[in-house]
Amino acid sequence: MCDKNHNTITDPCEHHLTASNQYTYGDIEELANYLKERVSIQPQIGIICGTGLGAVTELLADPTIFDYKDIPKFPVSTVPGHAGRLLFGHIDGTPVISMQGRFHFFEGYPLWMCTMPVRLMKLLGVTTLILSNAAGGINPSFNVGDIMLIKDHINFVGFAGHNPLRGPNEDKFGARFVAVNDAYSRELLREAKAVAQGLGMKGVQEGVYACIGGPSFETVAELKLMHQLGADAVGMSTVHEVITARHCGIKCFALSLITNMCVMDYESDEKPDHLEILTVGKERENDVKILVKNIILRLAKIN
Numbered sequence: 001m002c003d004k005n006h007n008t009i010t011d012p013c014e015h016h017l018t019a020s021n022q023y024t025y026g027d028i029e030e031l032a033n034y035l036k037e038r039v040s041i042q043p044q045i046g047i048i049c050g051t052g053l054g055a056v057t058e059l060l061a062d063p064t065i066f067d068y069k070d071i072p073k074f075p076v077s078t079v080p081g082h083a084g085r086l087l088f089g090h091i092d093g094t095p096v097i098s099m100q101g102r103f104h105f106f107e108g109y110p111l112w113m114c115t116m117p118v119r120l121m122k123l124l125g126v127t128t129l130i131l132s133n134a135a136g137g138i139n140p141s142f143n144v145g146d147i148m149l150i151k152d153h154i155n156f157v158g159f160a161g162h163n164p165l166r167g168p169n170e171d172k173f174g175a176r177f178v179a180v181n182d183a184y185s186r187e188l189l190r191e192a193k194a195v196a197q198g199l200g201m202k203g204v205q206e207g208v209y210a211c212i213g214g215p216s217f218e219t220v221a222e223l224k225l226m227h228q229l230g231a232d233a234v235g236m237s238t239v240h241e242v243i244t245a246r247h248c249g250i251k252c253f254a255l256s257l258i259t260n261m262c263v264m265d266y267e268s269d270e271k272p273d274h275l276e277i278l279t280v281g282k283e284r285e286n287d288v289k290i291l292v293k294n295i296i297l298r299l300a301k302i303n
């Protein structure tokens with residue numbers, strides 16, 4: 001055992017248990033420097049691609065690509081539909097960093113690890129984050145293939161005490177307590193709606209995303225509860241990334257691709273299925289790509 005006298009939970013040592021073994025600010029700074037030494041692009045916009053929605057990265061001209069496995073201290077993707085690559089490039093002149101594959105709580109990663117790339121993006125210069133996910137539709141007026149622009153979330157994982165900001169606060173990123181009543185930028189949501197309308201895109205909805213831990217899908221009773229609480233769609237991601245982004249002052253815009261309608265009837269023989277989710281992602285990824293491209297174009301014009 002070491003002979004140091006560890007008095008605080010923020011003074012970790014490999015021989016002592018600590019309340020949290022988060023990445024420190026210094027760890028993430030090291031990672032940012034590792035990338036800065038290898039790529040000269042300073043990204044303004046960050047993109048996190050949801051399940052089966054990695055095609056958005058095709059928008060990046062002449063990208064510099066890193067496999068997660070080759071970046072020191074970076075987690076790796078384990079879910080089919082998440083390629084596990086970090087890309088730097090430009091979308092119509094705007095410098096962008098994009099994650100083709102995210103980390104989920106159900107993969108076994110603690111939330112502070114799932115969301116580390118958001119803090120990394122912050123240190124690389126990102127001011128706006130665009131997130132996508134695959135989600136099950138709860139609102140009965142939705143259809144498979146709809147794109148739901150997220151206006152708010154219900155954090156069921158958070159209700160159970162799991163929050164990416166749990167543990168010692170990294171003051172250099174943000175304050176201990178963070179307001180999330182305005183988590184999804186009203187301005188970005190307005191712009192996205194205008195873009196979708198301008199493109200004449202069908203099946204674009206607006207709604208509340210509920211986050212569960214997964215990997216099991218929901219029971220009928222859970223879905224009925226979520227519906228009563230005002231959730232329009234349910235998925236297994238995004239919310240932790242948004243909380244981490246808001247903590248360090250990054251603006252967020254998020255969308256869900258409704259890949260399946262949730263089974264809310266005990267008599268139904270239907271079941272949600274990951275392969276089907278990937279198939280719907282494939283069918284609609286081009287529309288998601290067009291929407292994201294045009295939102296970025298519009299942001300470049302108004303900023």
Ligand SMILES: O=P(O)(O)O[C@@H]1C[C@H](O)[C@@H](CO)O1
Nearest residue numbers: 050051133134236237274277
């Ligand atoms: O990364 P997202 O939220 O798009 O992934 C969703 C939730 C599960 O990982 C998976 C279910 O098929 O898709």
